[in-house]
Amino acid sequence: MTKIEKIVLSYSGGLDTSIILKWLQETYGCEVVTFTADLGQGEELEPARAKAEMAGVKDIRIVDLREEFVSDFVFPMLRANALYEGQYLLGSSIARPLIAKHLVGIAREVGADAVAHGATGKGNDQIRFELAVNALDPSIKVIAPWRQWNIRSRMQLLEYAEKHHIPVPSDKRGEAPFSIDANLLHTSTEGKSLENPAEVAPDHVYQRTVDPLDAPDAPEIITIGFERGDPVSVNGKAMTPAALLTELNGLGGQHGVGRLDLVENRFIGMKSRGIYETPGGTILLAAHRGIESITLDRAAAHLKDEIMPRYAELIYNGFWFAPEREMLQALIDHSQAFVSGEVTLRLYKGSASVISRASPCSLYSADLVTFEESAIAFDHHDAEGFIRLNGLRLRSWAARNGR
Numbered sequence: 001m002t003k004i005e006k007i008v009l010s011y012s013g014g015l016d017t018s019i020i021l022k023w024l025q026e027t028y029g030c031e032v033v034t035f036t037a038d039l040g041q042g043e044e045l046e047p048a049r050a051k052a053e054m055a056g057v058k059d060i061r062i063v064d065l066r067e068e069f070v071s072d073f074v075f076p077m078l079r080a081n082a083l084y085e086g087q088y089l090l091g092s093s094i095a096r097p098l099i100a101k102h103l104v105g106i107a108r109e110v111g112a113d114a115v116a117h118g119a120t121g122k123g124n125d126q127i128r129f130e131l132a133v134n135a136l137d138p139s140i141k142v143i144a145p146w147r148q149w150n151i152r153s154r155m156q157l158l159e160y161a162e163k164h165h166i167p168v169p170s171d172k173r174g175e176a177p178f179s180i181d182a183n184l185l186h187t188s189t190e191g192k193s194l195e196n197p198a199e200v201a202p203d204h205v206y207q208r209t210v211d212p213l214d215a216p217d218a219p220e221i222i223t224i225g226f227e228r229g230d231p232v233s234v235n236g237k238a239m240t241p242a243a244l245l246t247e248l249n250g251l252g253g254q255h256g257v258g259r260l261d262l263v264e265n266r267f268i269g270m271k272s273r274g275i276y277e278t279p280g281g282t283i284l285l286a287a288h289r290g291i292e293s294i295t296l297d298r299a300a301a302h303l304k305d306e307i308m309p310r311y312a313e314l315i316y317n318g319f320w321f322a323p324e325r326e327m328l329q330a331l332i333d334h335s336q337a338f339v340s341g342e343v344t345l346r347l348y349k350g351s352a353s354v355i356s357r358a359s360p361c362s363l364y365s366a367d368l369v370t371f372e373e374s375a376i377a378f379d380h381h382d383a384e385g386f387i388r389l390n391g392l393r394l395r396s397w398a399a400r401n402g403r
Helices: 015-028 046-054 066-079 098-109 125-136 154-163 239-254 279-295 298-317 323-335 383-402
Strands: 006-010 031-038 060-064 114-116 141-143 178-183 187-190 220-227 229-235 259-265 271-277 339-346 351-358
Touching: 006 015, 006 098, 015 031, 015 114, 031 046, 031 098, 046 060, 066 098, 066 154, 066 229, 066 239, 066 279, 066 323, 098 114, 098 125, 098 259, 125 141, 220 239, 220 271, 220 279, 239 279, 239 339, 279 298, 279 339, 279 351, 298 323
Parallel strands: 006 031, 006 114, 031 060, 114 141
Antiparallel strands: 178 187, 187 271, 220 229, 220 339, 259 271, 339 351
């Protein structure tokens, strides 16, 4: 085993990373620095500090990354209208490169030669963490305990915890709990009954959204302001990125907006089923497409839609820091120069529907589109030549085929 002098561990304070912390200390016999990222997961993070202290950790980092998460990762992704496999808003995927960025930054600061994570060998997160580290500092070694140790079952995990006097919460002792990942953008839930895609998800899986059937009978109207593709206000009130997303999470959650039951294709090659709740992100996606509909040129809008699946796949697969993602981002950001204005939406029983949009940069012309007499000259006869030229190849093709 390569000699390691110091490790920075991505640490939640949960059962898995608490066991990993002890295993790293025993296996490598070196100092372990813990890093806990506050991404708006809605949990009290100080218990993570207390658990790390109990484990003898001297350097404990708990960093509030909420604003950076939304402004530098979620909003750039939103400008692309990114959806993986046409549905998933990439809530877990987009958080991993930010965590990796800070893992590398802390490692450089403290002189660590390795970072460690708690992702399993079956999932996507191991890939996302490690590709990000490769791109940011290839000299740093990545330690993935789930791929190295001989623990192969949940029972062995609990036995290890008992042996080393690692506290095990009562809810972790019985049947394996749901696997939950949460941040300001979303909550995802996997495992247990959800592993059978034919079984209906139980109601208690949902944490951020009410059942649309139980949502208020009266719709709620909201207006979101945009500047250069980024949301900046809700109902006329300017907000920071994290505050804005938090506000929309609350509004969307009350109306059951943003639920998704998805079977997706993992990068590593298997299918998995998860329940996603992304209330604020679902509202923002609808609103952003609404403002783009009047501010983007047709060809530019269609080009964005063509590259979006590729862009989303890069994020899902862990290539946030790859040159091709950055190239696509430059194109996307250039397209947003005039994507400014306001969009009004109706939130009602699980839906977020655009009902109006306005922009000082609008390309929409009522005079051009009206059925009434127009102030802008439009000669209807011009359409005849337009159609004949576009039909030229079709007439040639039909003649050849004897039509």
